[in-house]
Amino acid sequence: MSFRLIILGPPGVGKGTQANIIKDTYNIPHLSTGEILRNEIEIKSDIGMIAKNYIDDGLLVPDNILLKIIENNISGANSSNGYILDGFPRTLQQVKDLNDLINKLDHTIDIVVSLTADEDELTKRLIKRSEESGRSDDTADIISKRQKVYWKQTAPIISSYKKTGILKEVNGLGTIQEISKRIIGAIK
Ligand code: AP5
Ligand code: MG
Numbered sequence: 001m002s003f004r005l006i007i008l009g010p011p012g013v014g015k016g017t018q019a020n021i022i023k024d025t026y027n028i029p030h031l032s033t034g035e036i037l038r039n040e041i042e043i044k045s046d047i048g049m050i051a052k053n054y055i056d057d058g059l060l061v062p063d064n065i066l067l068k069i070i071e072n073n074i075s076g077a078n079s080s081n082g083y084i085l086d087g088f089p090r091t092l093q094q095v096k097d098l099n100d101l102i103n104k105l106d107h108t109i110d111i112v113v114s115l116t117a118d119e120d121e122l123t124k125r126l127i128k129r130s131e132e133s134g135r136s137d138d139t140a141d142i143i144s145k146r147q148k149v150y151w152k153q154t155a156p157i158i159s160s161y162k163k164t165g166i167l168k169e170v171n172g173l174g175t176i177q178e179i180s181k182r183i184i185g186a187i188k
Contacts, residue, residue, distance in 0.1 A: 002028075002080070002081055002082040002107075003026050003028055003081070003082035003110055004028075004082045004083055004084075004085075004102075004107060004108065004109050004110050005022070005026075005028075005082075005083075005084045005085070005109070005110060005111050005112070005113065005187070006084075006085045006088075006089070006109060006111075006112040006113070006161075007019050007022075007084060007085070007086050007112075007113045007115065007183075008087075008089075008090075008112065008113070008114050008115070008154070008157070008158070009114055009115035009116060009117075009172060010117070010119075010122055010146075010147055010150040010151075010154075011122060011126060011143065011146040011147060011150060012117075012121075012122035012123070012125040012126040012129075012143075013115040013116065013117050013122060013172045014115055014117075014125075014172050014176070014179060015032075015086045015087060015115065016030075016032055016034075016035070016086055017176055018113075018115065018176075018179060018180060018183055019032065019084045019086040021176070021180045022084060022180070022183060022184070023084055025184065026082065026084075027081065028079075028081050028082040028083050028084060029073075029078050029079060029083050029084070030083075030084045030086060031070075031073050031074070031079075031083050031084065031085055031086065031088070032086040032087050033066060033069060033070070033085075033086070033087040033088040033090075034086075034087045036069055036073070037051045037055060037061060037069075038055075038135075041055070047065055047068075047069070050062075050065065051065065052136075055136065055137055056136045056137060056142075057142070057145075058137055058141075058142040058143075058145035058146045058149060059145075059149060060090060060091065060149060060153060063091060063093045063094055063097065066088060066089075066090075066094055066097075067094070067097045067101070069088075070085075070088055070097075070098065070101065071101060074101070074102075074105065074107070075105055082110075085098075089157060090153065090154045090157070091153050091154065091157070092156055092157055092160060094157075095157050095160055095161075109166060110166065110187075111166050111168060111186070111187055112161045112164075112166050112167045112168070113168050113170050113183055113186060113187075114158050114161075114167060114168070114169045114170065115170050115171075115172035115179070116169060116170070116171060116172050116173075117171075117172040117173050118173075119147055121173060122147065123143060123144070123147070126138055126143045127140065127143065130143070168186040168187075170182045170183055170186055
């Protein structure tokens with residue numbers, strides 16, 4: 001049986017942390033568009049060179065680049081059992097692009113998990129992570145800008161998924177284990 005999940009929420013809410021746990025529970029790949037873009041930057045690819053300017057500034061990378069990345073990653077054999085999308089979609093245009101793509105591939109998204117936490121907690125987590133992450137976007141200014149970009153450009157997709165009936169809102173406060181349990185409970 002295949003299983004496809006989207007995990008969304010503001011920067012620092014624990015998308016990556018939780019996707020890493022859930023991927024083992026369901027034996028499906030974790031596709032983080034942030035990680036994929038950081039790898040592209042690392043290898044200095046054309047996509048990486050474009051993405052770097054946006055990421056370093058806390059802005060979203062253009063939708064057409066993300067569509068290419070997602071298409072490459074979800075149509076391959078590795079994803080035949082399903083996948084977890086972490087950090088995609090992030091705009092209403094990306095929701096539309098994903099819908100068109102999954103229709104073409106005959107995939108269905110089973111559940112969208114929206115993780116929530118207050119901005120103070122998110123900032124605290126990201127400032128702490130900045131001490132060791134080496135992420136170019138983990139600076140106080142850019143952390144704050146990423147939160148604003150989330151509320152302006154990404155949060156509207158929550159109401160769009162609410163209408164489809166597959167959205168589950170999950171409290172992202174507590175220990176990592178408590179939150180994993182909540183997500184797995186929401187999936188069942
Ligand atoms: P991306 O890499 O997706 O970053 P983000 O959304 O800003 O989120 P983070 O990865 O910082 O946080 P997270 O929710 O994964 O939390 P984590 O588990 O790490 O995107 C980066 C950039 O790439 C974007 O700004 C954009 O430029 C570009 N991009 C990516 N996708 C794009 C798209 N679709 N369209 C356009 N542009 C795109 O946890 C955070 C910290 O908290 C960690 O240190 C963790 O250990 C800790 N932590 C986790 N859970 C807990 C807990 N329960 N209690 C305490 N600490 C915790
Ligand atoms: Mg992440």
